Amino acid sequence: MCVRVLLVDDHTMMRDGLRALLGSATDIEVVGEARDGRSALELVRTLAPDVVVMDVGMPDLNGVEATMRIRAESKSVKVIALSIYTDRRHVHQMLDAGAIGYVVKLAAHDELLQAVRAAGQGRSFLSPEIAGLVVERSSGALTRGELSAFATLGPREREVVQLVAEGKTSAETAQQMHISVNTVETHRRNIVQKLGLHGTAELTKYAIREGLTTLEG
Numbered sequence: 001m002c003v004r005v006l007l008v009d010d011h012t013m014m015r016d017g018l019r020a021l022l023g024s025a026t027d028i029e030v031v032g033e034a035r036d037g038r039s040a041l042e043l044v045r046t047l048a049p050d051v052v053v054m055d056v057g058m059p060d061l062n063g064v065e066a067t068m069r070i071r072a073e074s075k076s077v078k079v080i081a082l083s084i085y086t087d088r089r090h091v092h093q094m095l096d097a098g099a100i101g102y103v104v105k106l107a108a109h110d111e112l113l114q115a116v117r118a119a120g121q122g123r124s125f126l127s128p129e130i131a132g133l134v135v136e137r138s139s140g141a142l143t144r145g146e147l148s149a150f151a152t153l154g155p156r157e158r159e160v161v162q163l164v165a166e167g168k169t170s171a172e173t174a175q176q177m178h179i180s181v182n183t184v185e186t187h188r189r190n191i192v193q194k195l196g197l198h199g200t201a202e203l204t205k206y207a208i209r210e211g212l213t214t215l216e217g
Contacts, residue, residue, distance in 0.1 A: 003120035037066025056083040057214035071098030078119040101125040149210035165207035
């Protein structure tokens with residue numbers, strides 16, 4: 001039986017390469033592609049893949065947020081993070097969100113094939129470069145002094161921060177999130193109160209540092 005895979009990455013060339021790689025395996029089938037986390041959520045609902053190969057930094061809805069929502073809706077769907085990031089914060093965020101594996105983009109191609117096959121069987125897989133970061137974890141979360149956006153802000157607040165950082169107005173953010181402009185403004189006031197940040201520039205720097213956006217692609 002083939003492992004049915006959904007590819008999620010905001011770079012077309014990367015998706016093309018991943019499709020070619022995974023498509024060369026007789027036991028893996030790529031059933032769909034998405035360029036951001038929001039589109040990925042819709043495709044998971046309609047295609048019901050076994051495994052989602054998920055980029056971490058993407059526009060509109062980042063990979064950590066998308067992974068959280070996919071896992072909340074579909075426990076049977078396994079998520080593998082595929083990222084350029086090898087730092088402790090990004091790795092922990094994705095694993096805490098529910099990813100079963102983490103593969104570094106610059107790693108050998110056979111690592112991704114191994115990860116997909118392992119996930120299809122319900123087993124985890126970590127690139128050797130980041131395995132040590134997971135081993136050293138004591139509580140499965142960041143320490144108090146390193147609390148991230150995912151511990152400080154609610155999911156809607158994180159989404160607002162990402163969209164504002166990506167240049168969306170309050171009206172555009174409201175339309176994207178299917179909420180009112182007043183609700184967006186309420187979220188922004190709450191964010192400022194929690195973080196003590198003022199202005200789009202400070203929110204943008206925060207969003208990039210916390211991995212909510214990369215402002216790429």
